Structure formats: structure tokens, C-alpha cells
Amino acid sequence: MRVLLTGGAGFIGSHTALKLLEAGHEAISLDNLSNSSAESLKRVSQITGRPAPLCVGDCTVEADVERVFREYAPIDAVIHFAGLKAVGESVSKPLDYYQNNLDSTFTLLRVMQKYDCRTVVFSSSATVYGTNQEMPLREDFPTGCTNPYGWTKWMNERVLTDCAKAMGLNVVLLRYFNPIGAHESGMIGEDPSGIPNNLMPFICQVASGKLERLNVFGNDYPTPDGTGVRDYIHVCDLAEGHLAALEYAADHPGTEIVNLGTGIGYSVLDIVHTFEKANGLTLPYTIAPRRPGDIAVCYADPSKAEKLLGWHARRSLEDMCRDSWNWQKNNPDGYGK
Ligand code: NAD
Ligand code: UFG
Numbered sequence: 091m092r093v094l095l096t097g098g099a100g101f102i103g104s105h106t107a108l109k110l111l112e113a114g115h116e117a118i119s120l121d122n123l124s125n126s127s128a129e130s131l132k133r134v135s136q137i138t139g140r141p142a143p144l145c146v147g148d149c150t151v152e153a154d155v156e157r158v159f160r161e162y163a164p165i166d167a168v169i170h171f172a173g174l175k176a177v178g179e180s181v182s183k184p185l186d187y188y189q190n191n192l193d194s195t196f197t198l199l200r201v202m203q204k205y206d207c208r209t210v211v212f213s214s215s216a217t218v219y220g221t222n223q224e225m226p227l228r229e230d231f232p233t234g235c236t237n238p239y240g241w242t243k244w245m246n247e248r249v250l251t252d253c254a255k256a257m258g259l260n261v262v263l264l265r266y267f268n269p270i271g272a273h274e275s276g277m278i279g280e281d282p283s284g285i286p287n288n289l290m291p292f293i294c295q296v297a298s299g300k301l302e303r304l305n306v307f308g309n310d311y312p313t314p315d316g317t318g319v320r321d322y323i324h325v326c327d328l329a330e331g332h333l334a335a336l337e338y339a340a341d342h343p344g345t346e347i348v349n350l351g352t353g354i355g356y357s358v359l360d361i362v363h364t365f366e367k368a369n370g371l372t373l374p375y376t377i378a379p380r381r382p383g384d385i386a387v388c389y390a391d392p393s394k395a396e397k398l399l400g401w402h403a404r405r406s407l408e409d410m411c412r413d414s415w416n417w418q419k420n421n422p423d424g425y426g427k
Contacts, residue, residue: 092116093336094158094207096149096198097171098142099126101280102213102269104134105329106169108278111138113333118162120155121172122148125283127425133277149194155201167209167336170198173242176287177217177383180239191242192249199253209260209339211332212250214243216267216321216351216388225355226391229265229347236383247347254345261344262335267321267351267390269328271410272417279417280325281424289361290322290410294418297371304373306358308380313387317358321351321389324405324413334399351390352403360407368411 093110097103098119104126107117111134119131121144128144135142145161147154149172159165173191174180180187195212202210219227220234235241247263254261270290272279285301286292295301309316331350338346356364362373396402 091166091336091340092118092162092164094162094165094168095119095171096168096194097121097173099123099128099130099144100171102266102325102328103169103171104130104278105273105325106171106332107131107142108134108138108273109326109329109333111140111142117142118158118165119144120147120149120158122146125174127281129425130278137273137275137277150190150197152197152201155197156204159201159205159207163205165205165207167211167340168198168202168207169211169332169336170195171213173213175239177237177239178287180242181237184238187238187242192245195246195249199249199257203257208258209336210250211262211264211335211339212246214247214263214265215240216265216349216390218244218247218265219388221385225387226353226389227349228391229349229394251345254343258343260339260342261346262339263345263347264331264335265347265349266328267323267349267388269325270322271324271326271405271413273326274413274416276413276416276420279414279421289358290414293361293365293373294414296373297365297369297415298418298422300422302374304362304375305378306362306375307378307384309377310380311386313357315357315359318384319355319357319387319389321353321355322361322407322410323350323352323403324410327403327405331395331399331401334401338399346398348395348398349390349392350395351392353390353392355387355389356407361411364407365411365415368408369415
């Protein structure tokens with residue numbers, strides 16, 4: 091298939107482009123580089139020995155999206171990664187988030203309709219399950235969000251579900267849990283700008299000496315060691331999940347919602363200790379107050395992904411910690427953007 095990846099230069103997009111190319115598909119990316127570097131896709135091309143074209147443009151601009159559909163006709167399917175994703179920033183700049191994350195979907199769907207492209211896989215998030223749920227989280231659980239970023243995912247799910255019905259689309263909505271890790275080559279990985287918000291990039295910068303110590307946000311949660319529990323998934327497993335979702339979607343009209351997680355919850359201290367052991371390092375940390383908005387525990391029931399897509403995560407927490415550090419160590423300044 092010839093696949094358009096919106097946001098393809100980003101963390102998850104670049105790893106997915108690599109897996110698509112390895113599986114014999116074509117991967118064309120459209121990215122405005124607002125949170126990424128063109129270097130990621132150059133490296134994907136080096137690793138795979140195949141072209142990974144990048145069109146620099148904005149998904150909210152119809153002419154930019156249409157240019158790609160014209161230049162690379164026929165596009166068989168789209169994986170829609172493009173979006174702003176910082177939860178805290180979405181609270182202070184809700185309009186930016188609603189505008190970018192929703193307009194990009196509207197524009198994409200209009201152009202897809204014009205070019206008769208019917209298959210779309212969307213990057214959603216476990217954040218749509220909101221709070222106060224039983225664990226593990228199943229796709230048929232009620233949804234609701236606590237921040238504008240989450241609502242953009244929730245609204246996009248709604249828009250895509252309604253359009254699938256009306257326009258005869260094949261849609262898979264993927265609810266990601268906590269993607270970490272990097273490709274085993276150490277050539278591509280997560281490259282956050284400024285001080286990282288998320289746990290693994292923060293840990294990597296403590297390990298490299300860029301940051302002094304990790305703040306563990308709360309040790310009084312109702313969890314075995316008191317620290318927050320999440321379902322961390324290796325980004326290469328996640329990328330392989332996209333490949334499976336795409337191949338499923340290609341000949342299945344309607345909408346499916348699928349969790350991409352491992353089904354295993356690890357605490358913040360589990361991550362710290364596994365990272366130390368896997369990489370032979372010591373991570374200085376301090377117990378700090380809880381971070382506002384955080385929940386105690388969040389992990390997936392991944393059984394639908396196995397049943398429907400024949401996919402499950404294969405990589406261990408040790409693999410995630412080793413590959414995250416390998417990327418950071420080889421690229422202390424990320425892509426140098
Ligand atoms: P990322 O920021 O690395 O990738 C997103 C890409 O989209 C970036 O390259 C950015 O430049 C691009 N982009 C943003 N707005 C655009 C626009 N209007 N036009 C063109 N390009 C645009 O983030 P990621 O971690 O790779 O996430 C990919 C998707 O997965 C996002 O939609 C994100 O919300 C979702 N997601 C991520 C996580 C996570 O923890 N990383 C969890 C759940 C869901
Ligand atoms: N944490 C720390 N110290 C840090 C950073 C994080 O202790 O410096 C803790 C958090 O309190 C939490 C865990 O590490 O218990 C994971 O935090 P992350 O920020 O890495 O991830 P979140 O689970 O908070 O958020 C992720 C995605 C969001 C998404 C959310 C729900 O980053 O995009 O999952 O699916 F909305």
C-alpha cells in the first residue's frame with residue numbers, strides 16, 4: 091500500500107514509517123515540523139535503504155494536504171498522527187489544541203473524500219478513558235476527559251466514527267498507552283523540546299547528566315510501592331500495531347476501537363530500577379508531591395488487539411529501558427533541531 095503518514099516525522103510516526111517500509115509498503119509523510127525534525131525520516135531511509143519522502147506542510151491547510159494526494163496519487167490509506175500532544179499546554183492554550191487537532195482531521199477527511207481514499211488509522215489515547223475506571227481498561231468502557239488535549243482525541247474519535255458511517259470509510263481508532271523506547275539501531279527516538287514532561291525522556295536526561303535528578307510525583311498512591319502505575323509500551327511494538335491495524339482496516343468498512351498496550355502496569359520506581367539495572371547506571375531521584383491531574387493506575391486490556399489484529403506487544407521493560415538509553419546516549423542533543 092502507499093500510505094500517507096500525517097505527523098510522520100514525529101516520534102511514533104517515524105518508527106511506524108520504518109515498519110511500513112520494512113513490510114514492503116510505501117510511507118509518505120506530511121509534517122509541518124512544529125515538533126520534529128526532517129532528520130528523523132532521513133535516518134529511517136538510511137536504516138531501511140528505501141525512500142521515506144517528507145512533504146513539509148500543514149494538515150490544517152487544504153492546499154498542503156491536496157498537494158500530497160496529487161503528487162503521490164493514488165494514496166491507498168492514511169495514518170493520522172499529526173497533532174499537538176502536551177497535556178499541560180492544552181490547558182493553557184485550548185484554542186490552539188482544538189484548532190490544530192480538529193481542523194487537521196476535517197481537512198484530511200475532505201481531501202480523502204475528493205481523492206476517494208477510504209482507509210484511515212487514527213492516533214487516539216488512553217486519556218479518553220478519563221478517571222475512576224476499573225482496570226484493565228477495555229474499549230467498551232465509558233469515556234470522558236479531564237483536559238483539552240484529551241477532548242480533542244475524544245472529539246476526533248466521534249468525527250471519524252460518524253464519517254466512517256456516512257462516507258463508507260474503513261477506520262481504526264488506536265488508543266495508545268505510554269509509548270517509550272526507541273529503534274534498536276539507536277538512530278531514531280523521542281526528541282522532546284525543552285524540559286521533558288514525560289517520565290522516560292526525563293529519566294534519559296538525568297542519566298546523561300543534563301538534568302540533576304528525577305522528581306517522582308507522589309509515593310502515596312494506592313499502588314504496591316505508592317508511585318503511579320502505567321502501561322509502558324515499546325514504540326516498535328506500537329509501530330507494528332499500526333501495521334496490523336492498517337492491514338486490517340484496508341478491507342473492513344466501519345469503525346473499530348483498539349487499545350495498544352501490553353496489559354502490564356509498572357510503577358515509576360519499577361521504571362527507575364529497571365533502567366538502572368538494564369543500563370548499569372544510578373539515577374538520583376527525590377519523592378515530590380503528586381502532579382495535578384495524574385491518576386494512580388492506568389493499564390490496558392490488550393485482548394481485542396490480539397483477537398482482531400493478531401497483534402500483541404513482544405518487547406520487555408528491559409528492552410524499553412535499554413533502547414531509550416541507547417538512543418539518548420548516541421544522540422545527546424536528539425536530532426539537533
Ligand atoms: P510528535 O509530536 O513526535 O509527533 C506529532 C507530529 O505531528 C510532529 O512531527 C508534529 O510536527 C506534527 N504536526 C503537529 N501538527 C501538525 C499539523 N497541523 N500539520 C502537520 N504536522 C503536524 O508526537 P508522537 O508522540 O509521535 O505522537 C503522535 C500522535 O500520537 C499524536 O497525535 C499524539 O497525540 C498521539 N499520542 C501520543 C502519545 C505519546 O505518549 N507519545 C500517547 C497517546 C497518543
Ligand atoms: N512521572 C514522574 N516524574 C516525571 C514525569 C512523570 O514521577 O518527571 C510519573 C507520572 O506521575 C506518572 C508516570 O510517571 O505516574 C508517567 O507519566 P508520563 O508523563 O510519562 O505519562 P502520563 O501517563 O501522565 O501521560 C501519558 C501521555 C499523555 C496521555 C496520557 C494518558 O503522555 O499524552 O498518558 O494516556 F494523555
